[in-house]
Amino acid sequence: MLRLIAAMIVSCACIYSASAFAVQTTEASWYGLKYHGKRTASGEKFDVRAMTAAHPTLPLGSVVEVRHGRKSVMVRINDRCGRCGIDLSPAAADRLGMRHLGRASVTVRPLA
Structure with a gap:
């Protein structure tokens, strides 16, 4: 019974974390x-x-679109x-x- 409850909690946490992250600037x-x-x-x-790319909270293996101005790139999150x-x-x-800038404002959108 405890295993079932633990599995349900983990499932809900995974669904919440994926849905809680929308587009981020x-x-x-x-x-x-x-x-x-x-x-x-x-x-x-x-x-x-x-x-x-590295991201503080997205699950490792996630794919996101990163947009800077009119350019965008798809990256896989493999680090923190x-x-x-x-x-x-x-x-x-x-x-x-944006490499020559060092830092830049971007929009991050999860894809998978």
């Missing part, structure tokens, strides 16, 4: 090149050429960041045209 930064090859929170190695809105790989920051 936040500040984006990008990972420094020194992190290339280091392990991420998901356990995979960080690749500066991959379309990935502490005080950031979203931390992009250098490749994703390049595609958005």
